Amino acid sequence: MFATGSVWDYWRVFVNGLVLTVELSFIALVLGFVLGMVIGLGRTYGPHPVRLACLVFTESFRSIPPLLLFFGAFYGLSYTTGVTLSPFQASVIAMVLEASAFISEVVRAAFRSVDRGQWDAARALGLRFWPALRTIIGPQAIRVLIPPTIGVYVAVLKDSSFASIVGLVELTRAGLLVRETVGDSLTVFLLLSGIYFVINFTISSGALALERRFRFAH
Amino acid sequence: MYQFNLHAILGYFGQLPSSILVTLEITLIALGASTLLALPIAKARMSGSRVAALLARAYVELFRNIPLLVLLYVYYFGLAQSGLHLSNFWATILALTTNAAAYGSEIIRAGYSAVPTGQREAARSLGLRPAHIELFVVLPQVVRVILPPFANHCIGVLIGSSIAAVIGVADLSDWMLATGSEAFRYMESFLVAAVIYIGLCQGVAAAMAALDRRSRRGAY
Structure with missing residues (x-):
């Protein structure tokens, strides 16, 4: 393969890709x-x-x-609606659908974990459904909800790598482009693995620390 | 105006059964291999040896935090550069297996820690041999505990198997990519593949739930 320079000459491409990956997943x-x-x-x-x-x-x-969600959002929606979505927009749609499915499970588990007696107490105080949900049940559920939501964020960040198949130059695609120029596959993909690992490990370690804090906050 | 038309991709339906079989084949091989790999990792993490526990933890953290797709590229393109040429099928299996072993070992570890120590002590005081304690006292209880999370794990591996299409293995996702771009019917091919994946996942969930019910029969 025709090779020019080393992988490290293209650090800017990786940084730009990384910024887009974090932005997209956020x-x-x-x-x-x-x-x-x-x-x-x-x-x-x-x-x-x-x-x-x-x-x-x-x-x-x-x-x-x-993989299917990114494909469906980018090619499927563009052809069906006639509205041409940018790779970024299509990726956001695909990832929101995926993330919301996971988060809805987390939300359900969190709200069901609140003791039934809290509902009874709220009713005894004369609160209707929405005020009770907002002022009594909600705050207790949110506490349970935050650590697994950060887990979902790590999953979403990892799956954002599939945005590379619809042509969005996020971190993975940035790596693929550098690989095409430099030809050093092993270095490029080990570097990508390292970057993803550091970010995700930092986030999930933070989630664990947060979980410990919330557990003792009762 | 776009007209939704399933008939336009009817000619591609003939390749569906074989592509579904490839998806199931990848899933089953990766599930089996990753469970075999997960067991010693879980054991190492629970062992008294600090070094073994640390190595096992490093493995789990490493493979849980790297995207499956990037792992696939390391094995398929990266290893090829250093002289180890894996076929696209086996690169997919390797990526799924090493990734799933990390998650699987966590499930197994949680299963073992759910078995009360009193069970081992009681078995030992009855004079059972260590191998028999593991096999007939501890393991059945572990299996019972891990079945529900393992069902979700199976679905995760099934969904993950779609990375195969990225490097050209003729699985269900590859059928969608090929049909979409050949017939210019992206939405139709997406919906057909999506419905089949949903069906497969529901099938796996139902099978695991049946196994779970069976494992509880006569318990307690």
Whole structure:
């Protein structure tokens, strides 16, 4: 293979890719959290048809491989709607669908973990459903919810590597491009592994520390 | 205006069964191999040896935090450069196996720690041999505990197997990529493949739930 320079000459490409990876996964997490919260609450407290719809959503998007979601969002949606989505927009859509399915599960487990007596107490105080959810149940559920949500963020960040197949130059695609120029596959992919590892390990270690803190905060 | 038309990709349906079989084949081989690898890793983490426990923990953290796709590129392109040429099929198996072993060992470890120490002590006081204690007293209880998380693990491996398509293994995801780009029917091919993946996952979940019920029969 025609080779020019070493992998390290292209450090800027990796940095730019990394910035896009973190940006993309963060946007997906925030939007996925909002959607996941709605679906998780719908599945826990909604009337029967709403529960069923939310269950189908969660089960579906949990079972579709990320590769398919990126493909469907980029090529599928563009052809069907006639609206040309940028690789970034399509990736956000794919990742939000995936993240919200996972987060809805986390939300459901968190809200169900709050003791039933809390609902009874809220009713005894004269609170209706929404005020009780917002002021009594919600704050207790949020505490349970934060550590696994960070776990979801790590999963989303890893799966953002599939954005490379729709042509978005995030970290993985940046590596593939450098590989094409330099030809040193082993160094490029070991470097990618190292970067992903450091970021994800830092985030999940932080989540563990946070979990310990919250456990003792009762 | 775009017209949704499944008939347009009807001609590609003939390749569906074989591509589904490839997906299942990859999933089963990776599940089996990763479970065999996960057992010693879990044992090492629980062992008294500090070095073994540290090495096992390093393995788990390393392979849990690297994206599956990047791992695949390391094995398929990276190793080829250093002279080890893996076929695309076996590179996929290796990536899935090393990744799933990390998650699997955590599940097994949680299973072992759920068995009360009193069970071992009781078995020993009954005069059972160490190998028999492991096999007939501890293991059945471990299996019972880990079945529900293992079901989710199986689904994770099934979903992960779609990386195969990226390096051209003719699995279900590859069927979607090929059909989409040949017939220009991206949405149709996506929906067909998605529905099959959802069906496969539901099938795995149902099978594991049945196994779980069976394992509880006569317990307690």
